[in-house]
Amino acid sequence: MSSDSVLYSPYTLPCGVTVRNRVVKAAMEENMSSLGNVPGEALFSLYRYWAHGSLGMIITGNVMVDKEAMTGPGGVALDKNTDLAPFIKWAKIMKSNGALAIMQINHPGRQVFKAMQSKAIAPSAVPIDMGKHSKLFAQPREMTCQDIHHVCKRFLETAKQAENAGFDGIEIHAAHGYLLTQFLSPLTNQRQDEWGGSIINRARLLINIVSQIRAVCANNFIVMVKLNSADFQKNGFSFEDTCEVVNRLEALGVDVIELSGGSYEAPAMQGQTKDNTTLASEAYFLEFAKVLESKTDIPLMTTGGIKRAEIAERVIQQGCALVGLASALAITPDLVKKWQKQWSYSGSIPHCRWRDKSLASLANMSMVRRQLRRLGNNLTTLRDPSPLWSLVLDTLHRRKMTKRDVGSINTKRP
Ligand SMILES: Cc1cc2nc3c(=O)[nH]c(=O)nc-3n(C[C@H](O)[C@H](O)[C@H](O)COP(=O)(O)O)c2cc1C
Numbered sequence: 001m002s003s004d005s006v007l008y009s010p011y012t013l014p015c016g017v018t019v020r021n022r023v024v025k026a027a028m029e030e031n032m033s034s035l036g037n038v039p040g041e042a043l044f045s046l047y048r049y050w051a052h053g054s055l056g057m058i059i060t061g062n063v064m065v066d067k068e069a070m071t072g073p074g075g076v077a078l079d080k081n082t083d084l085a086p087f088i089k090w091a092k093i094m095k096s097n098g099a100l101a102i103m104q105i106n107h108p109g110r111q112v113f114k115a116m117q118s119k120a121i122a123p124s125a126v127p128i129d130m131g132k133h134s135k136l137f138a139q140p141r142e143m144t145c146q147d148i149h150h151v152c153k154r155f156l157e158t159a160k161q162a163e164n165a166g167f168d169g170i171e172i173h174a175a176h177g178y179l180l181t182q183f184l185s186p187l188t189n190q191r192q193d194e195w196g197g198s199i200i201n202r203a204r205l206l207i208n209i210v211s212q213i214r215a216v217c218a219n220n221f222i223v224m225v226k227l228n229s230a231d232f233q234k235n236g237f238s239f240e241d242t243c244e245v246v247n248r249l250e251a252l253g254v255d256v257i258e259l260s261g262g263s264y265e266a267p268a269m270q271g272q273t274k275d276n277t278t279l280a281s282e283a284y285f286l287e288f289a290k291v292l293e294s295k296t297d298i299p300l301m302t303t304g305g306i307k308r309a310e311i312a313e314r315v316i317q318q319g320c321a322l323v324g325l326a327s328a329l330a331i332t333p334d335l336v337k338k339w340q341k342q343w344s345y346s347g348s349i350p351h352c353r354w355r356d357k358s359l360a361s362l363a364n365m366s367m368v369r370r371q372l373r374r375l376g377n378n379l380t381t382l383r384d385p386s387p388l389w390s391l392v393l394d395t396l397h398r399r400k401m402t403k404r405d406v407g408s409i410n411t412k413r414p
Pocket of ligand 1 (some may be wrong): 026061104226269270304305368
C-alpha cells in the first residue's frame with residue numbers, strides 16, 4: 001500500500017484515546033460461545049487472528065445485555081453476575097498487538113429466533129415480516145415502562161462490566177432492527193406514551209442509555225453508537241430521523257457513530273433495500289455519511305461493502321474518521337497487512353444471488369459465519385464458499401448450539 005495513506009494515520013477520539021490507524025473490525029456475531037454464553041477457546045483463537053491483523057480497533061460481535069434475550073444460539077452474554085475471567089482474557093487477546101478492544105452491547109427485542117425460547121419483547125407487539133420465513137421468529141410482547149427501565153439498567157451494567165474486564169470501550173447496537181432500532185422506527189414503535197410518536201420520544205431509550213453510561217464509566221472509556229442511516233422500508237426510520245438522533249447525541253460525549261443500515265426485513269447492510277433506494281456497490285452508506293458529516297462534530301465510521309484499500313481510503317478522505325470492515329475480515333483477517341504489501345489486493349465479500357432474497361441474505365451470513373468457525377478451529381478460510389453447503393453447515397451448527405443453550409436455560413428454570 002502507499003505507506004503515506006491516511007488509512008494509517010492515528011486518530012484521537014473525543015474521549016482522548018488515540019486509535020493507531022483508521023481500520024476497524026466491525027461487529028460480527030460469531031455464535032461460538034462456550035457453555036454459559038461466555039467467550040472460550042474458539043473465540044480466543046478467532047480474535048488472535050484479528051489481534052495480529054494490524055487493525056486500529058476490534059469490535060466484538062454483539063454481546064447480549066440479558067442472557068434470557070439472545071439474538072441467536074451460541075451468543076455471548078454479560079451481566080452484573082457473570083464471571084469476568086473469560087472476558088478479561090478476551091480483551092487481553094484483542095489488545096495484545098496494539099488494537100483497541102470495544103465490546104458491542106445489544107438487546108434483540110423482537111428479533112429472536114423462536115427455537116431459542118428466549119424472551120421476545122418490543123416497543124409494540126409487531127412481529128417480524130419476512131414473508132414465509134416470518135415463522136422462524138417469536139411473537140413479541142409489548143414492553144411495559146418497567147421493562148424499558150430494566151433494559152436501560154441492563155445496558156448500563158453490561159457497559160460497566162466491559163470496563164471492569166479491561167475493554168477500552170463499548171458500542172451500543174442501535175442498528176439492524178434490534179431493540180433500540182425497534183424503538184427508533186415508527187414501523188415497530190407504535191406507542192402513544194413518552195417512548196413513542198416523535199423522533200425525540202422514539203430516541204429516548206437510546207439517549208438515556210448513552211447518557212447513563214457516560215455518567216458511570218471513566219471519562220476515557222470509549223462510547224460508540226451503531227446507527228442505521230435509514231431502515232430502507234417504506235414509512236420507516238428515515239435519514240432525517242438519523243440526523244435528528246445524532247443531533248441529540250452530540251451533547252452526550254459520543255466518541256463515534258458507526259453508520260450502517262437495514263434490518264432482517266430489509267438487509268441494507270448487505271447492500272439490499274426495500275424502498276427502492278439504490279446503495280453504492282462498495283461502501284454502501286458513504287453518501288449518507290458525507291451528508292451527516294456536514295451536520296455533526298461526532299466522528300463517523302461507516303461499514304458495509306468495503307474490501308479494497310482504495311475504497312477504505314476514500315471513506316476517510318470523504319470525511320469519516322474510521323472505516324469498518326466485517327465480512328472481508330472474516331475471510332482475510334490479515335487484509336490490512338495484505339494491503340500494506342500490495343495496495344491493489346482485494347478482499348472478498350460472499351454474495352449469494354438466489355432469487356429468494358431473504359434466503360440469500362441468510363446464506364450470505366452463513367458463508368461468513370462458516371469462516372469465523374474455521375478460524376476458531378485454526379483452519380484456513382475459504383474465499384469462495386458454496387452458499388448452499390454453508391447454509392446447511394450453519395443450520396446444523398445453530399441447531400447444536402440451540403439445543404445446548406435451551407437445555408442450559410431449562411435446567412436453571414425452577
Ligand atoms: C455473520 C455476520 C454477523 C454479524 N453480526 C453483527 C453484530 O453482531 N453486530 C452488528 O452490529 N453487525 C453485525 N453484522 C453486520 C456487520 O457488522 C456489517 O455491518 C455488515 O456485514 C456490512 O459490512 P461488510 O460488508 O463489511 O460485511 C454481522 C454481519 C455478518 C456477516
